Amino acid sequence: MTPTPEEIAVMVKQGLPDAIVDVRLYSGDDHFEMEVVSAAFAGKSRIAQHKMVYAALGDHMREAIHALALKTSVPKE
Template sequence: MGMREDELKAMIEAAFPGAAVTITDLAGDNDHYSAHVVSESFRGMSRVAQHKAVYAALGGRMGGELHALQLTTAVPS
């Protein structure tokens, strides 16, 4: 089934207003993506906590509509 790139980006942007979000479809199948998320809201959070926050924003779609997400997060410099 898969998830469209713009849908994935919109979900992350809704959870992290003002974030810079870059999505790349890794396999061309709407099922394997790379996401780079830069958000001020990550400041003070561990990398693990940042990733958990992004996965939470996806509302349980990991493992269903979205099979794989290669995730990198950062705070603005």
């Protein structure tokens, strides 16, 4: 079963507790756009940041989420 945008946001926040997460459906019920802002991304490459988000999503990324357009960043001071 495909998670809702709200459920996806909760999963990411469990893995990255300080994260500000915005998740939206953009096509059908399994294509998502997500923006994640977290201090945990500081000093990490974009690929490493994305891997952190994928790790928080766990098996959902392989099984229930068909497509994810992901944007990550650190908080602005």
